[in-house]
Amino acid sequence: MKTKGIVIFGGTGDLAYRKLFPSLFNLFSLNQLEDGFKIVGVGRRGFTNNQYRDIIKDWVIKFSRVAHTEEKVELFLDMIHYYEMDMNDINMYDGLGEFLRKSKLNTDSLIYYYAVSPQLFAPITDGLKLSNLTNDAKVMIEKPFGETLELAEKLYFNLKTCFSDENIFHIDHYLGKEMIINIMTLRFSNAVFYGIWNKEFIESVEINAYEILGVDSRGGYYDKSGALADMIQNHLFQIMSIVAMEKPVDFSSASIKASQSEVFKSLKKINSRKIDERLVMGQYKGYLDEPKVSKNSKTETFVSMKLEIENERWNGVPFILRTGKKLERRESEVVINFKAIDDREKGNTLVIKIQPDEGVKFDFNIKKPGTENSIQEVSMDFCQSCILENRMNTPEAYERLIKACMDSDKSLFSMWDHIELSWKYINEIVSAYKKYSNKLFIYEQGSLGPAESL
Numbered sequence: 275m276k277t278k279g280i281v282i283f284g285g286t287g288d289l290a291y292r293k294l295f296p297s298l299f300n301l302f303s304l305n306q307l308e309d310g311f312k313i314v315g316v317g318r319r320g321f322t323n324n325q326y327r328d329i330i331k332d333w334v335i336k337f338s339r340v341a342h343t344e345e346k347v348e349l350f351l352d353m354i355h356y357y358e359m360d361m362n363d364i365n366m367y368d369g370l371g372e373f374l375r376k377s378k379l380n381t382d383s384l385i386y387y388y389a390v391s392p393q394l395f396a397p398i399t400d401g402l403k404l405s406n407l408t409n410d411a412k413v414m415i416e417k418p419f420g421e422t423l424e425l426a427e428k429l430y431f432n433l434k435t436c437f438s439d440e441n442i443f444h445i446d447h448y449l450g451k452e453m454i455i456n457i458m459t460l461r462f463s464n465a466v467f468y469g470i471w472n473k474e475f476i477e478s479v480e481i482n483a484y485e486i487l488g489v490d491s492r493g494g495y496y497d498k499s500g501a502l503a504d505m506i507q508n509h510l511f512q513i514m515s516i517v518a519m520e521k522p523v524d525f526s527s528a529s530i531k532a533s534q535s536e537v538f539k540s541l542k543k544i545n546s547r548k549i550d551e552r553l554v555m556g557q558y559k560g561y562l563d564e565p566k567v568s569k570n571s572k573t574e575t576f577v578s579m580k581l582e583i584e585n586e587r588w589n590g591v592p593f594i595l596r597t598g599k600k601l602e603r604r605e606s607e608v609v610i611n612f613k614a615i616d617d618r619e620k621g622n623t624l625v626i627k628i629q630p631d632e633g634v635k636f637d638f639n640i641k642k643p644g645t646e647n648s649i650q651e652v653s654m655d656f657c658q659s660c661i662l663e664n665r666m667n668t669p670e671a672y673e674r675l676i677k678a679c680m681d682s683d684k685s686l687f688s689m690w691d692h693i694e695l696s697w698k699y700i701n702e703i704v705s706a707y708k709k710y711s712n713k714l715f716i717y718e719q720g721s722l723g724p725a726e727s728l
């Protein structure tokens with residue numbers, strides 16, 4: 275059934291304002307929404323429809339990528355409705371059902387978007403179930419999916435009582451980023467890379483996601499989560515699985531997801547006693563003064579982790595994952611370090627730039643001009659985001675994800691078995707760390723993390 279509407283739980287939250295409404299506006303402007311499509315924002319605040327629409331208008335004008343005319347914006351705002359409720363109270367969902375019926379929204383044609391903190395996932399699911407509002411609806415659910423494996427399992431089994439597997443869409447917004455989707459094309463559509471993407475030729479792989487921002491107003495959530503659960507378990511593991519996976523049989527979403535799953539299954543068990551060789555945790559100076567952060571918090575805001583994948587393709591090749599807040603620069607990238615052919619030269623390097631610049635850089639060796647036998651390293655640098663037309667035509671991650679969910683395309687989503695396997699691995703790491711290390715290195719804001727970083 276075609277998607278005729280979306281109900282956004284957390285309709286007055288930052289994610290809805292900054293990302294979801296501008297993305298929906300883009301889709302609307304590009305005629306990607308069905309006729310009569312409706313958007314229902316659900317929140318606790320006492321807004322009237324008009325007040326809500328006025329707020330959305332400002333965000334859409336500020337953040338949508340597609341050019342807007344006054345007329346387009348007004349047409350878009352007409353699609354939006356606000357529904358006030360306490361999402362924690364499962365007895366309030368009958369009222370929501372009534373509201374949806376009055377708005378002529380058939381639950382079979384809906385997406386429920388959980389843009390709320392994880393504590394609300396279960397009450398929302400229970401409320402929808404109690405009021406019989408799920409039927410064949412789809413659900414898009416934000417990370418973090420659980421704070422531990424046990425909590426993730428609980429959430430998942432609860433969701434499954436309400437929604438069928440094919441209607442559950444686990445969001446990892448990194449999977450909607452242009453250059454992450456592009457990794458597969460780079461790997462599988464270029465003989466030069468396809469043929470050498472293995473342990474014979476690759477020395478190591480680095481996946482970095484550096485941020486300038488700190489935790490800002492999210493101290494309450496972040497202090498419980500930390501960088502391992504906030505960035506590594508999901509975004510960086512997803513990238514790693516795409517970089518490392520075998521070629522999907524037919525590039526259907528099922529075969530892509532299956533190839534990724536194999537990577538998670540092949541993560542090499544760590545030697546707990548040597549955890550310090552595998553994991554470095556850091557915290558930025560001043561983190562303890564952030565609002566809603568515990569004064570003696572041991573939460574990590576920086577992680578560097580070295581892992582290995584045990585299979586024919588990757589045995590012995592280290593994958594180094596790094597992420598942190600309040601660092602010197604915002605930069606996400608995948609760096610493939612190729613082996614040197616002999617010790618006269620440096621190995622080649624391929625850098626896949628994810629953000630803020632999108633592109634591909636390849637460092638290779640040539641003969642230094644005018645010399646007989648000295649070698650010089652040079653670069654080929656393709657900046658995709660520098661081309662204005664490319665930038666205009668590149669959908670936002672959330673725009674892609676909402677469209678993919680409407681089309682029932684799972685290729686851009688994380689799957690339950692990825693979440694489960696990655697939590698299992700993270701759990702092992704965390705228990706080894708607690709038992710044999712517990713080191714937390716304090717680093718300067720504006721640096722590249724602790725000097726001890728792997």
Ligand code: BG6
Pocket residue numbers: 485504505
């Ligand atoms: C979110 C994390 O999933 O990703 C945030 O919860 C992080 O802590 C953000 O800042 C980074 O996303 P992006 O798209 O800005 O790299």
